[in-house]
Amino acid sequence: MPNDKKQRIDAANRIPSPKAKELFRDIRRMQEIAKNDLLASSGLTVSTLTRVLDELVSIGVITESGLGASTGGRRPILYRVNGGYGYAFGLDISRVSSRLVLLDLAGNKTDAKEWRMTEETTPEALLKQVAAQAGEWMDKHHIAWDRIIGMGVGAVGPLNREDGIIEDPEWFAAPGWNHVPIVRMLEERLGFPVLLDNGANTALIAESWANRTKNFRHMLYVHAGTGLRLGMMTDNKLIHGAVDMEGSFGQMIIQADGHPYRTPQGNYGALDSYASVYAIEREVNSKLRIGRGSVLRQWLPPGEPAKYEDIMQALNRMDPMVTEIVTQAAAYFGIGLANLLNILNPEKVILGGPLMTESNLFFYTATQTAIRKTYHYPKYQVIFSRGTYGDEAIAIGAALMMLNQLTV
Incomplete structure (x- = not known):
């Protein structure tokens, strides 16, 4: 810097x-x-x-x-x-990959960078890369320090927004991601203001910005990936619960005597256990172990489990077993989504994350299931979208969150 x-x-x-x-x-x-x-x-x-x-x-x-x-x-x-006039950085801290973007005051993207989250990507390692990249961009684009408005961070929860702490997230590959005072650590490295919110909320900020001339009053953002993450907005204002509720959607019980959650803290029969990347990997590998035929058998060394990337390749080949499992997971997701629609009645729902961006089958099966199970359909109709910003939504929304502070 x-x-x-x-x-x-x-x-x-x-x-x-x-x-x-x-x-x-x-x-x-x-x-x-x-x-x-x-x-x-x-x-x-x-x-x-x-x-x-x-x-x-x-x-x-x-x-x-x-x-x-x-x-x-x-x-x-x-x-x-x-x-x-000014610029804001947006940082997405997620389990599989993290991103940094730089926006100008008008919301135009100036630069972007992505890092894979490996077993070596501890908080200290990631923040060192982030600080170095921020300084490199300021030099590259000839941005004076006083033109930096700040950095917004959209992170995996649960977290404490007020104190700027990432609390007890699950499933990071690297150690050290518990009770991380991320705001203090970044402000000490960077020297300008930093704000924290969960990634589903910052993604919703980005998508609300993309729809800012359309006057949607009630919007939802649901991220479907390693886990399920949710953000809600009414009258352009995020809804924050008494605690960080980003992962609450994944804990919705859809089968009370169903699958146990992958950690002791979760609910039996939770939606996350049926409609996440983890759930799809579990089902595919279970079927492979009992001898179901699949193109995956030709690709994987004996005994090696199929990963999400392998499964998506097989889905693109229209592998029957994988297609069946992904369709079932999407139907479960649609049931959970219908429950949200019946309670919250949003006008627009943005569906993000790898399951949505990388699989047309998952998106369309989930949305059609949700529509069929929505109360008062067709009188009440909702708009579904995969959004404007794709995989960059969390980071772009984080930067916009900081830019929004000019009008607070």
Whole structure:
């Protein structure tokens, strides 16, 4: 990192006026907006609007971008966010891979990097790589330290957002991921503000940003991978429970006398035991052990278990056994999803994670099952999507979470 660090600047203090923050929030929602439209939507007088816009221009967070089309009088001035004013890093800490992205103030991706999470990727090892990469990008893109607004982190839970601690996550390949004061560790290395939330929430922030002009009030994000992770949003505000609830969806009981959970802390018959990467691997290897035929037998050395990557290759070859198991897992996922829809009634559900992004079969089976089992269908209909940002959603949302602090 640069050696000329100054006293850190909190994002919330960069725009001091409450009116300016509110107006900047409105401008951020649009690629470009005319002064006349801001006058109509803000409820401000012409003189107050002009004064607040001048304040935002003088700070540097917005810029005049030209003149709009005339509606009979003088052509209106257009405004847009000045992307070069500042930058935010977004870090995704997940079990299989972690990512770092760099966004400008307008939400445009400037750079990205991915790391595989191996048995050597302890917190110290990962954060050393993250800090080095952040410094390299600042040099590469000629970004001064005071133009860094901060870093957002979307991590596997459970976690303590207020204290900035990753608490007791399961299934990391490397040791040391319990009770990690990730915010303090990053701030000491980087010297600028860091915010923490669970990865499902930051992914939902990203997808809400992608849909910001469509006025969805109630949205869900569900991540289907090594485990199942959930985020909820109402009126563009994340819903945080009394404790971090990211993994609660996976603990939904769908068969009370069903499979035991993979650790002693979980529920018997939990959805995670039927509709996760772990569940699919378990079922495939169980069938292989009892002699079921599969193309996997031609690929794997004797006695070696099939991994998720092998199973997806077999699915792409339309292997009958693998297709049957993935279809069944997706149907179970759809049942769990229907339970969520019946309780929460969201307008849009974004489905992310490797099971969704890498398998059309899983996505379509799960969503069709959920639709068939949703109460009040077809009167109540929900929009399903695999999202805009794919595997980068968690990291991009983490950076946007930090950029959002300008208007807090």
